[in-house]
Amino acid sequence: MNVSLSARNIVKHFGGVTALSDGNLDVSSGTVVALLGANGSGKSTLAKIITGVLEPDGGGIELDGRPVRFTSPQAAMQQGIAAVYQELSLIPDMTVTENIWLGHEPLRWGVRVNRRVLLQRTEALLDLFRGAFQPTLEPDAPVASLPPDEKQIVEILKAISREPRLMILDEATASLDSRQVQRLFELMTTWKQQGMALVFVSHRMDEIFRVADQAVVLRNGATAGALPMADASERKLVSLMVGVEARSPATVVGAETVQRRAETSARIRLATRDLAADRLHEVNFTVHDGELVGLGGLRGQGQEELLLALFGAIPFHGKIILDDEPVHFAHPRDAMERGVAYVPGERAAQGLLLIRSILENLQLPSWARYGAILDMREARSDAQRISDDLSLVMASLDAPVESLSGGNAQKVVLGKWLLREPTLLLLNDPTKGVDVGTKAEFYQKLTELRNDGAAILFYSSDDDELLGLCDRVLVMQDGHIRAELQGDDLTRANLVAASMGAPQENQAQPNHAQSDVQEAA
Amino acid sequence: MSKLRLSPPLIALLLAVALFFLGGLLAPGFVNLAQAINIIRLSAFLGIISAGQTLVIISGGEGIDLSIGAIVTLSAILVFRIVDGQNSMVLPALAVALLAGTAFGALNGLGVTALGVPPLVMTLGMAGVVQGSILVLTQGQLVGKTAPIMPKLISHPLILGVPGVVVIWGLVGLGMWLLLERTVYGKRLFAVGVNRTTSRLSGVRVPRTVLLTYALSGLLSALGGFMLLGFTQSVFLNLGERYLFPSVAAVVVGGTVLAGGKGSYWGTMSGALVLTLIGSLLTAVQLPEAARQIILGATLLVLLSAYGRQRSLRQ
Secondary structure, eight states: OOEEEEEEEEEEETTTTTEEEEEOOOOOOOEEEEOOTTTSSHHHHHHEEEEEEOOOOOEEEEETEEEOOOHHHHHHHTTTEEEOOOOOOOOOBBBBBHHHHHHOOOTTTTTOOOOHHHHHHHHHHHHHTTTTSOOTTTTTTTTTGGGGHHHHHHHHHHHHOOOOOOEEEESSTTTTHHHHHHHHHHHHHHHHTTTTEEEEEOOOOHHHHHSSSEEEEETTTEEEEEEEEEGHHHHHHHHHHHHOOOOOHHHHHOOTTOOOSSOOOSEEEEEEEEEETTTEEEOOOEEEOOEEEEEEESTTTSSSHHHHTTSSSSSSSSEEEEEEEEEOSSSSHHHHHHHEEEEOOOOOIIIOOTTTTHHHHHHTTGGGGGGGTTHHHHHHHHHHHHHHHTTTSSSSTTTTTSOOOOOHHHHHHHHHHTTTTEEEEEEESTTTTOOOHHHHHHHHHHHHHHTTTTTEEESHHHHHHHHOOEEEEEETTTTEEEEEEEEEEEEEHHHHHTTTTTOOOOOOOOOOHHHHHHHHH | OOOHHHHHHHHHHHHHHHHHHHHHHHSTTSSHHHHHHHHHHHHHHHHHHHHHHHHHTTTTTTTTTTTTHHHHEEEEEEHHHHHOOOGGGGHHHHHHHHHHHHHHHHHHHHHHHHHHOOOOHHHHHHHHHHHHHHHHHHTTTOOOOOOHHHHHHHHHHHETTHHHHHHHHHHHHHHHHHHHHHHHHHHHHHHHHHHHHHHHEEEEEEEEHHHHHHHHHHHHHHHHHHHHHHHHOSSOOTTTTTGHHHHHHHHHHHOOOOOTOOOOHHHHHHHHHHHHHHHHHHHHHTTOOOOOOOHHHHHHHHHHHHHHHHHHHOO
């Protein structure tokens, strides 16, 4: 089964945003190509164009030397292209067998083969990973009952059941344990020898070196380089991902608005000791008064879980020490009453009441201040003050939030917490989908808050924000803090290297978090 | 944006007025003050019974209270039995009935929040439980008597020819407006109805708000049962049941969104007027029961599709 695929000069826009400007990728039988890139570099977009999930706006794909255009994932599948995604495509209420064969149930004489044959084929697929999962993973088990790693295995088997010629694995190892990863790599080697072509997207540098034959590096929507792994080093790959032209961080934010504070005051606002939750492992760090600490790393590495645990929104283990006092918030309300605020990542789904008024959105956490029979005049004047302060562009306080632009809606989410004058502000990628002008206002506001003494923990998927705005950045990977970067160590190259689990250029000094916690306790 | 936007509650109110004058055309003698007061009096019972339903539907999460009818009946029967003809027992009997209604409502709330039972199933089951409790309580014998003061205070003219129940309905309306628009609970109720994740992440204890809502619904249903008894002055086992469907209909006709998070009690009040008027009008023109049902159902469909259109036009 010889196959070769060549994607040339792929362009893809989403609205006004260019996700890919010049994506190139070649892969052929018997090779594993690793696809690398920082957040927003376009690797998922490129993978989705190759598998027919998205249609390109420009450029072309050649399969076996002939130009092709996939209008749907089904069209790509018919050409032998299958994909394994991290966001699982399984149906929870169906069994393992039903999920694997869904949409291509084996037929004999035009009718579905009987159950026994189907189960045998499923068993044969499961044998590929035999020994690397619990005995509860059976053909008849409902997918909902499986742990994440076994779901991922089923997802892989579902792709392989279509006997693809080209398979794309998009972060397929993220939820697997080391033994399962080892087995997957052995299988990938076997499939490769049988003539399959594989594209492997991973955020783990060591895995890329173990399994890939070639690397394709994307940067800002364009292929920055393609090289055989034999010629690659971690340093080389990172420098390809970062590029040489690294913009000066200050230009991103507006130099006059941000002055990085040279020293932070000694008082520790927040410290954690072995904080752990779902997808978060024993995290230790501190945030001082008047300090803006960034959370970096690729998406979905435990940053959101960390913020939610601090806000009391998800169960956690370990210790949280706020203002020298251990706290254990069981509900966001408890955290709120101690001066903690959280700006969620999905503002429509988690931050706003879309059909309700701006006034009600701003005051939602604070109504209890206005008496048993609410003093609406005061509530309104407080809301007006905050919206003036944030220069909110709106028809009136009574207009529904859904009538606002994305940037102004996000100001409402921030504004409802500013009304409470938080002492610890947690932000989950707050500038996502926000226009440039509003972003600048946002940065200015955060800087003001910091200068007024608030402690801020700021997760951003935009490295420019981390570099330009933060005093210190904690880089997360797989639920761990991999590096703590500040001062001269806070560089784009170090951010990218740490997020991929590679060593930094000049290793940051040993982590101070642990000793800070000791002092705080 | 003009000040008097044609919102669903306003449409319902205008429709009620229009129906009243339409009644005058169809049945001579329909349009006069006495008839108007009578219509409002009849609407008051439905209106009070629908107050709890309004809260539950605003709370979202497929919220609906199907135990309202059974709680109305239970309340009436409890009062009937405890009062037993004595004026002095009216207040204690009312207190017991309100307490019982609140307790069953709170159980609904517990089932919905702590056990995660869908509201439709939970409250339907609770309706069965309440009906069963009534049978256990009464052993099938509905003994008791209303007190003389009850019809005087409730259904007979009280002030300037206005019956007590209408005055009380006005007070309930004022209280509901305060509750929804001027208390922390009301603001949180709308928030919970729109988006529970946002509410929780803004510090609202969602289960507590929902539980309180179902308990309030039980309380208001029990109050409705008390009022209804003052009107009928006798009890029977399905006294409240015929108010169940109209209670949902009144809320929806009044523009409260079934998905939750948006609505008002003055809308429900208008809705109760519309439903009562349609009923009276169809009786006045002497249509058979079957035809009345068909016309009532069709009117609801027309109104609701009009509201739906309005929303889609806006977007």
